[in-house]
Amino acid sequence: MWEEGGSSSGGTSGGAAKAFLDMAKHDAVFNELMQECRHSAPGARLSAKLRTALERMSPRERRVLCDRKRDGCAPLFVACKRGNVEIVEYLVHVCDADIEQRGVYEVPDDRSVHTVTPLWCAAVSGRLEVLRALADAGADVNAGSDSGSTPVRSACFMTHLDVVRFLVARGADIHRPNHNGGTCLINSVQSVRLCAYLLEHGAEVNARDTQLKTVLHYAIQEQRVETVRLLLEHGADPALASRAGDDALRTACLKGAAQVVSLLAGRVRYPAARMADAYELLGSTLLDEFNDVTAALAAWRRATAIRHGGAGGPGGGYVAKRPVRAPCPALGGAREWRSLAELEAAATDMDALRTQSLLVVARVLSPDHKDTVFRLMYRGASYADAFRYQRCIDLWSWALQIRIAKDSLLSTDTCHTACALTRLMLDAHGGRLERGRGLPSFSDVLKIFNLLADDLPECQRLLEARPVFKSQADTFDRALRCVTHLVYLLHERASTRGERAAAAAAVTGLVRADVRSAHTRDTLLHLCVSRLNVIRSTYFADELDVTVSTARAAGVPALVAEPSRPS
Incomplete structure (x- = not known):
């Protein structure tokens, strides 16, 4: 009985020791695999020693080992990010690595972190050969990230035109937005060629995101004049307003995009009052955001000419400023200029120009528009920096109200x-x-x-x-x-x-x-x-x-x- 018990104890101890040795061996192989995936040159293969160690394991052991993660990423994910197509094919076909296993990808530009598939990672990284290998192995070309962004949409953001073409050829859905409603076309405003390609393949030019913005809004925000021209030629509607109430013309004015304002004015028949408001708002932005007094005064002079019947205004009649608002105590009861002489009188007084700018913004946008409140806060802070604390208190009190x-x-x-x-x-x-x-x-x-x-x-x-x-x-x-x-x-x-x-x-x-x-x-x-x-x-x-x-x-x-x- 003692011998039998001793034998049983020895067998248990031997099994535990073997399991420990196997675990240590697997850890060593995994560490070496991660090291080579991270540091091998593009096009390199795994070392012969590592391949031998992997191929001596059972298929199940190889798959389990390749499914392990370090810092949120499995070996296949790291190889895809690095662009090592030889290693990717080996892990997929020899080790049966999970081609849909998600890893952590950090976007270099904004340091945001996303949970994505290896194919998504390869698409964003511009690894076309890796992308082809994964697609040939059956990877889902429409597998979205944790924010709902598909590989093709994210490739559009990175302007990888060759990647986008490949994914579309493999059946990628260019109409599918992310969780915020952002489309492939919205992500492509930085590239006229990419936008043209998507439009040729049926991208919806007036699709809106959760802020009710279209691709035209985003192109204007980034002052992509050629993209704006392309979108208008393909039927983009400049009258569509965002959730904040901003259409294309107002967005251009808020971003100081004078070229876009001119482009829209040449393509759309806006009323004289609307164009006068636009140039007044444009001048306010040029003064507040760009500190360009000369350009701001030029825009305001043009608006004044429109209101007095020149530059497209109705013959001879004055175009009144609407809506008419009561004088604001926070601005000292100041009123907007009406004539060119009044504007020129204020042109040499920077404080008067700043006040006129706030009056324009409050009237054209309305006081509760987010840009109006932001400019009130910013101007108040500027007054505080100049030791004019009462003016700061007045403006911030208005903003708080x-x-x-x-x-x-x-x-x-x-x-x-x-x-x-x-x-x-x-x-x-x-x-x-x-x-x-x-x-x-x-x-x-x-x-x-x-x-x-x-x-x-x-x-x-x-x-x-x-x-x-x-x-x-x-x-x-x-x-x-x-x-x-x-x-x-x-x-x-x-x-x-x-x-x-x-x-x-x-x-x-x-x-x-x-x-x-x-x-x-x-x-x-x-x-x-x-x-x-x-x-x-x-x-x-x-x-x-x-x-x-x-x-x-x-x-x-x-x-x-x-x-x-x-x-």
Whole structure:
């Protein structure tokens, strides 16, 4: 019995040892295989030693070994990326490697990472011979990436025309978009030849993505004039508008594409009012985005000539600017120029030109257009850099008002605006801004407080629905922290009995709404006394750490104390 037991124990030990040796051997072979796949020159074969080791394994062992991954990639995937067609054919036909096994591909241009098949990797890398070997072995030419992009669509992005031709010949679907609706044609705007090839093979020229943009929008955005001309010749509709309401002409103006504006004006019969708006918007872009005063004034002079009956306007009659908007307090009540003389009078005053630019954008695009808000924020930051903090506060307050009305405080952009504005006011009050003495005014602080406080209760109600989107909960808490700092500023900047009464009334109203933080359910009073209550703004470099409950703000807790229980 002891001998039998000893024999059994020895057999188990021997089997474990053999398994360990086999595992070590497989590890060594796999390491050598990955090394050669990564570093062999294009056209090289695997070494004789490695091929011998692989061919001594059973077919199942070879396949299992070739399915192993390192850094998210199997040997076949690495060989495809490197373009080693000899190694690819060996792994596919001798080792029976899985030709659909996905690996991790990092796009060199934007460093984005995608999970894709070996054929997709070969297509993007421009490895035509590898592509042919995989297709001959039966690989799926329409296997998409994790973002839904097919090999042919991604090859279009890389402008591999020979790869695109091969894939189309093998049955690749050039009409299939990715998850965002992006088509092969949209990915090809950088190449007139590639666009022409796709159009010849039936690509839909007016297909739209999830932003409702067509290929014409993207060609204009990149100022590809010849591509735009080709698309128009093949029936691209310049009247189709994106989700933001931008058609081809407006997109060209927003991108400063003067050549495209001229091309569209020559092909489409736009009304005089539309062309005047276009040249005014183009001039605004040339001034704001390219800092080209000469080109901006030239565009504005042309628009003025159109409005007064020249350059295509109706004979003699003035084309009024529509819609007519009331003077904006944030811009000092300024109005747009009407005559050429008024424009020339402003031409020597850069600040006046910047103001005119904002007036044009707000009228032509509407105040709630994303480009309008962006330019308000950018111009406000420029004023802050020039120590003109009140102008910055005025513009950012307007931008905050627009964003709250359009997107609510749960929007990340809205919260960023609130944080930047609160941070600026805290810096001004704390004496950390050069030439910021006397700021912020009590009226500005109260205005911003009311903007945030009026929207917080409704946002809190929206967050009661489950599940809660974490990003929106985080944004809500950041906005609530801004409010607590504004409470501190209300207390500090109130200098008269009336101002103190207005501050108390505003804060009491918010306290009665019982607004609490989304994550920890902290009240306003908890946040005011917390040392963790800080403002972080992406518009400024360093972090501000201001505790609301300081000795100087001893009166603040009284303003935010919990309301009495009803009797």
